[in-house]
Amino acid sequence: MPTGVALRDVRRQLFDAADRILLRDGPSGLTSRAVTTEAGCAKGVLHRHFEDFDAFLADYVLDRVERLAVEAATLESRAGAGTVAGNLTTALIAVFESVAVAIVALITFRDGLRARLRRTWPAGVPVLTEAAEMIAAYLAAERERGRIPAGAEVDTLAAILIGTGHLLFADRTGARPTEQDVHRMVTSVLNSAGA
Template sequence: MPTGVALRDVRRQLFEAADRILLRDGPSGLTSRAVTTEAGCAKGVLHRHFEDFDAFLADFVLDRVEQLAPEAVALKSRAGTGTIAGNLTTALIAVFGSVAVAIVALITFRDGLRARLRHTWPAGVPVLTEAAEMIGGYLAAERDLGRIPAGAEVDSLAAMLIGTGHLLFADRTGASPSEETVHRMVSSVVPSSPA
């Protein structure tokens, strides 16, 4: 790419390139050269905006966590409407149909990234932890409305849904699980509404 060409929203451009590479090639294919090539910019652009590649990856992961915020609001707003299993199925497919599964693999793959993330994310795995909080908040709202039993441990249920959902979606070589498969899993984890 010629030098001196202004790039619009460099962070977004680089993060979107990282998404594509991560989904297509996995964590081992995600290098600074691959990102800048995919984004159509010079390699120096990434290093002008980030301290190093692990700093780029940490910001990338945290940006993807922030993208769950609108989904959390949307899910919580569905409390009391539709079916609980249907609402959770939609939310899990949105979370795991995104780059979330690949981000977990990326965090596991890169020691430097894990170390850097510990400064801002001291516990859990980014994306999965945020998704569990999102689902726990929704389940608490449904419990408050009486649509799940009063004694339901919503944080435990949320962790089970995220863990099982991750296992369903983790096979990047095959097709994603069907909506029916996800719904069946959700229905087996979430307790029935009281009579």
């Protein structure tokens, strides 16, 4: 591997490489060597920028959580427009067709990563927790507009939608759920809650 090649945004290149590996090979394929090879840089590059591989992984996970802020703003801007089920379907597909499902598996797979994340993320699973908060905020905005019942428990609905969405997308080897599959699930959850 050539050394001395200038990397413009090392973190972004390494994190994007980690995305590709996780989606292609799963958590067992994600090693420091695999990341640097995928990013096209020397292995030492990763260790110059991060204390160790678990530090890299923790920063990677938190970076992917921060990316959900854009998705949250987009979803919240849809409040009052389109259909609630349609907006939630679009948001859930965006979350779960990203690297989110693979990150959940990664966190489960690596004890050192979980321990490191607990220092800054004391409860829940990063990515899923943030996604549930995004859905709950959107549902609260729709409740204020009268598009879901005033008594709807938005935090509970959000947790159900995220958990069920995760189950739909969790099988990396089978057929991906279609938009209709996700919409049917969202509609069922909303209907069962009287929303």
